[in-house]
Amino acid sequence: MADSGQAGKIPQDLRFVKTGLDEGVLTVELNRPAKRNAMSVELTWEMVRLLEAVALNDAVRVVVLCGAGDGFCAGMDIKDFFDATERDEATLRAAREAANHWRVRLLRNLPQPTIAMVHGFCFGGAFGIVEACDIAFAADDTKFALSEINFGHFPAGPVAKAISQTMTARSASYYALSGRTFDGPQAEATGFITRAFAAAELREQTYQLARELAQKDPVALEFTKQSLQHVQAMSWDAALDYNAAKFAELKSRQSGPGSRAASVASFLAGRTRPGLGTAKAGK
């Protein structure tokens, strides 16, 4: 990433997404509480604009994604995406494509690590947001549901793939077919989220981790994300080859002061000892 410049400027005119940058941690809050933060056409285009900028913004080191008001997100505002009285067909089709684009590609491919902070409720299309984040924390009392089946629909767009990527096969089938709700600890057991916390602890745990990640080398974080994304589909020999190429790229991108080159020198001179960092054993 070179100079952030104009392209990386966080848009300040968003109506349905609230942002705030504090010490490298960008909070992105879905902000349509009267509609339970359901994703509308307008919110969709705002997310596209926002995430395109975030990807180019060096000041953003970590992204926390959350919902304003009583819950995280109630899914897609389906009516808005199909209401031909307000917008013509081509516009609606483009909006539906954009709704997939920001969840499946823009959010997933951000160079910064992303944490979903989920509270209250998380329904249907919101699963596609949570899955695309690297880490997902949720309050114990969050209501999760793949409710599509309850109104004669199915987990469309990115949702079916989102759950099959993260959940155990049995959990994905059970919750998608039954539409039953489940809570934070159950979501953790299925593999859909990383960890569940008592509701009162969620914010502190999330931002503690976000600040911790903001201190880490941004290039190493980006490459860690990329490796985890790509190596599964590679043969072992391809992964070794990829590793060798990424290793060289890492070295070239980390050559400035305070870079990896400097840390290795300091390590070889016996001044630092990499290892467990400051974190304590446990979870």
Added chain:
Amino acid sequence: MSAALPPPYAACGQLALERSDGVLAIGLDRPAKRNAIGVEMTLELESALLAAGRDAGLRAIVIYGRGGHFSAGMDMKDFFDHSERDAGLLRRARAATDNWRARLLRRLPQPVIAAVGGYCLGGALPLVECADVVLAAPDAVFGMPEINFGFVPGGPIAKSLRRALPARAASYAALTGRPFDAGQALRWGLVSRIVERGGLRDEALRLAARLARPEAAADPSPFPFLLEQART
């Protein structure tokens, strides 16, 4: 177990190898460095695993750490410090590492049991990921500390992570660098069973002996077929 090591095994300085009744015990033996895998150990691991692959009478393998830890991972300093070893040897050591972690471990025709106590960090992961059964002591500490010093779990380690842990767990461990304990490793499916520390190695050897079934040594081993099914 008998101390005498039959061919094709070579004597080692940083691995404690014992071979008896169809079982090979591989002890990572560099306790002063928490069994960090350096140039010598990686070359020895490659040669021991090559030998095991050719050992027709071998029926099970146990991998454990001597002293307080399983392994603190790769000894990075060893692999990049040109002041003590020539470039050819370092290159050979890096190739040997890739050979055992990307190929040899995955093609062993025998079941592998890993016994993990203390640290099991970073580059030690493939040893555990490739094991068919993983026993861990309550004091086991797993983690991917690479990110804590501006590095990444490289290609093959990231691939090991994705295979050994659920998606969420792999991302969390690699991006945060936070260590996790045996209980968490069990919940994430990395560990098969938790075994009290004092009996860890013995339990692994007992299990290996049961799998080896010396009384049935004349029969063809059922494991190559079973393992091929289970490991893919």
